[in-house]
Amino acid sequence: MCGRYSLAMRLDQVRDRLIEDGIVLDEFSEDEQNNYYPSNNVHPTSRQPVIFRHGAQHSLTIRTMMWCFQPPWTHKIDKSHPIFNARSDNLTSRMWAGPFQKGGRCLVPVQGYYEWLHSNPDGKSKPKPTTPYYVRPCDANAIMYLAGLYSVAYIDKEPSTATEGRDKQPEREPLYSFAIVTTSPTESLEFLHPRMPLVLFPGTAAFDDWLNPEFKPTDKLQRFNVNSEISCNITASKAEIYLSGPKSGQPIVNKNGLDEFLNKNKKGVAAAEIKTEDENQHKRIKNERIDLHENKTSHFKVTPEQKSSEVKGGHYNLRPKNQSSPKFNKSSSTPAQKSKITSFFTKIS
Structure with a gap:
């Protein structure tokens, strides 16, 4: 064969x-x-x-x-x-x-x-x-x-086409x-x-x-x-x-020769350096995200009652029970406020 x-x-x-x-x-x-x-x-x-x-x-x-x-x-x-x-x-x-x-x-x-x-x-x-x-x-x-x-x-x-065929x-x-x-x-x-x-x-x-x-x-x-x-x-x-490659068919004496042939040593060092850099960068970004999240949510205090009222999607309802959702009331704006809004969009156009 x-x-x-x-x-x-x-x-x-x-x-x-x-x-x-x-x-x-x-x-x-x-x-x-x-x-x-x-x-x-x-x-x-x-x-x-x-x-x-x-x-x-x-x-x-x-x-x-x-x-x-x-x-x-x-x-x-x-x-x-x-x-x-x-x-x-x-x-x-x-x-x-x-x-x-x-x-x-x-x-x-x-x-x-x-x-x-x-x-x-x-x-x-x-x-x-x-x-x-x-x-x-x-x-x-x-x-x-x-x-x-x-x-x-x-x-x-x-x-070239189905018709021709x-x-x-x-x-x-x-x-x-x-x-x-x-x-x-x-x-x-x-x-x-x-x-x-x-x-x-x-x-x-x-x-x-x-x-x-x-x-x-x-x-x-x-x-x-x-x-x-x-x-x-x-x-x-x-x-x-x-x-x-050019050494195909030639007997390889030892494993070091094989590593040299495949360039594993050089690639291994480069890969390790890149991997370390990626890990450090990932840790830094992760810490920044944690700090940012803590700063934004530090004034919120999650109580046991709020934890028990977990909503769909894994989020907590942090609004007090006696506070309702804000609603926009068209009649709450005064004539003066309406005039300001109208003049603002008139200037833009």
């Missing part, structure tokens, strides 16, 4: 690395860089570079594809259950027979991939993933090529997607997981045959890793975490 891998190189850097490995592309488009984001933690459904041959001349090219295989007969993208692996012993099934037998084979360049060590201490329960490992070439600057299968599905475009056939656009072929592990990696990607090496017949769309019979294609090639060229080490 391969559910995470690393490729933190720009597309032009991948091309240069291919040239160093003796792989010369017939076509290369700089525009593909806009669809690709280098990452040390590549996840399914993201767009990643894929090497394949296409056209009548079988031109070798590199193109970004979605790492979530979409069958060629589908017209809608389905990411609910991403298909990112294809078992090597199941390549003649309906799902994979087309791309496997009719020129849909490709290679996925990676700098390494992640795998979780499965442990089963009691020997009865289902094995559970415990420790992540990073599997990469022994040469840290090298690229590993994983066998894959790709397809081209024509996906419906969303109609009813009256016209939906427009469709091509979507390139791929999956990584997995096989049984070699002796050096069988401790890690019962499956591993099919790794092919430049300069070998298996590498060239996998990319050749006209190679037949497909039963002769390599579907298993060679023990000697993997043991001599591939290594695995513990990776306590895997993130998108």
Whole structure:
């Protein structure tokens, strides 16, 4: 199984690395860089570079594809259950027979991939993933090529209006997607997981045959890793975490290294200073509000009778029983007062 891998190189850097490995592309488009984001933690459904041959001349090219295989007969993208692996012993099934037998084979360049060590201490329960490992070439600057299968599905475009969707056939656009072929592990990696990607090496017949769309019979294609090639060229080490940062995949020696990597120390000090300042400010404001409240209500004396007459909303009736609510009496104002009020509003207007 391969559910995470690393490729933190720009597309032009991948091309240069291919040239160093003796792989010369017939076509290369700089525009593909806009669809690709280098990452040390590549996840399914993201767009990643894929090497394949296409056209009548079988031109070798590199193109970004979605790492979530979409069958060629589908017209809608389905990411609910991403298909990112294809078992090597199941390549003649309906799902994979087309791309496997009719020129849909490709290679996925990676700098390494992640795998979780499965442990089963009691020997009865289902094995559970415990420790992540990073599997990469022994040469840290090298690229590993994983066998894959790709397809081209024509996906419906969303109609601009509901009327257009009813009256016209939906427009469709091509979507390139791929999956990584997995096989049984070699002796050096069988401790890690019962499956591993099919790794092919430049300069070998298996590498060239996998990319050749006209190679037949497909039963002769390599579907298993060679023990000697993997043991001599591939290594695995513990990776306590895997993130998108520059140190992804590298083993962390101690907790202090992890703290330094995550910048927890610096953030912790800043957070503590802000927290202390906020608490002091909160206490000061609270005390001011208490003082203000005491000054406003110091002339009120709440008696037991007033407490017992608590009104709805949790407030107390602090007015004496013999004092009624003030009411405005229109007839209480004198003619002189009415004249003053009238002249006041006349001046304002």
